Amino acid sequence: MSDIHEKNSKAFLQAIEAIQRLRASVTNVFDQLKDGKKMPTDGNTKERAFLSELQAGLMLVTTEFEQFEKQALTLPKWTEVPPLGNTSLLSLDPITDRLSFYHEALEAYKWSDKMREHSNLSALLLSQSISKRSSSVGPHSNKRKRPPITSHAIAPDVVDAITLSIDQHFTDLTIQRIQVSPYVLQVTLSRTFQAIIVLRGLLIERVIVKATHENVTREDGSPDCWTPSKYLVFQKITDHVTATMLHYHYPNSPEIALKQFMNWLRSYNKLFSTPCKRCGKYLQDNLPPTHRDLRKHEPYHESCR
Numbered sequence: 344m345s346d347i348h349e350k351n352s353k354a355f356l357q358a359i360e361a362i363q364r365l366r367a368s369v370t371n372v373f374d375q376l377k378d379g380k381k382m383p384t385d386g387n388t389k390e391r392a393f394l395s396e397l398q399a400g401l402m403l404v405t406t407e408f409e410q411f412e413k414q415a416l417t418l419p420k421w422t423e424v425p426p427l428g429n430t431s432l433l434s435l436d437p438i439t440d441r442l443s444f445y446h447e448a449l450e451a452y453k454w455s456d457k458m459r460e461h462s463n464l465s466a467l468l469l470s471q472s473i474s475k476r477s478s479s480v481g482p483h484s485n486k487r488k489r490p491p492i493t494s495h496a497i498a499p500d501v502v503d504a505i506t507l508s509i510d511q512h513f514t515d516l517t518i519q520r521i522q523v524s525p526y527v528l529q530v531t532l533s534r535t536f537q538a539i540i541v542l543r544g545l546l547i548e549r550v551i552v553k554a555t556h557e558n559v560t561r562e563d564g565s566p567d568c569w570t571p572s573k574y575l576v577f578q579k580i581t582d583h584v585t586a587t588m589l590h591y592h593y594p595n596s597p598e599i600a601l602k603q604f605m606n607w608l609r610s611y612n613k614l615f616s617t618p619c620k621r622c623g624k625y626l627q628d629n630l631p632p633t634h635r636d637l638r639k640h641e642p643y644h645e646s647c648r
């Protein structure tokens with residue numbers, strides 16, 4: 344074993360010497376170049392001498408580099424091997440046919456590490472999955488197994504058909520599709536207001552309520568799903584509608600949820616001519632009743648609910 348160590352350290356020493364010679368030759372070339380700039384340009388012979396000197400310097404760099412490369416190939420490869428506790432002693436075994444054993448062990452460790460990493464990740468993903476969370480927990484999980492939720496991945500033409508049926512069913516609502524991806528609807532409620540509804544499949548993702556004369560698209564024609572209405576009354580209604588949107592969230596029957604939400608939205612139809620159910624007034628703080636109750640769809644002022 345000591346023989347091998349001696350051989351190795353000798354090889355390293357020689358490699359270090361080779362790299363030192365290489366560095367010295369490169370420094371020499373740069374020095375030559377630096378001094379060459381100071382030379383007067385009129386001396387033709389001086390210029391030629393400089394060029395041949397530079398050439399010789401570059402040749403030396405090439406030779407030194409080749410020598411270093413050769414030296415590097417003779418270096419033992421055990422420096423690449425990461426230490427692995429006592430097992431790493433195997434790599435120092437001088438008997439050559441046992442040397443591969445350590446490398447194989449390393450490969451096996453790497454493989455098992457990767458597998459553990461992948462299985463941890465898969466377990467995490469599976470535990471986060473909604474369908475698993477809601478259906479396979481508890482002793483009777485098999486009996487109550489629900490179908491996987493696909494309501495976020497419904498083709499646009501199916502959504503078109505459903506929104507058309509809602510549009511025909513509720514005469515006071517006009518539904519228009521203004522963008523397919525993401526699916527954006529412009530819903531106009533008589534002459535009261537209009538709402539921009541962003542859908543993912545059939546799930547409502549965002550609703551903004553604006554006055555009928557306010558812009559719902561940008562200059563380039565794309566829907567403006569972020570700019571709020573400039574009127575306080577529609578800002579209040581947007582807040583309230585957003586809260587209700589979460590109430591009508593049935594991922595397993597999204598079509599019914601969408602219909603019920605649209606039906607609830609219709610309760611705003613006579614927004615400015617319906618008194619509050621509690622105080623009986625039309626206006627409070629200069630606002631009409633902007634709240635609608637979820638069961639009977641009755642109007643309330645924000646502070647009267």
Ligand SMILES: [Zn+2]
Binds near residue numbers: 643
């Ligand atoms: Zn009131």
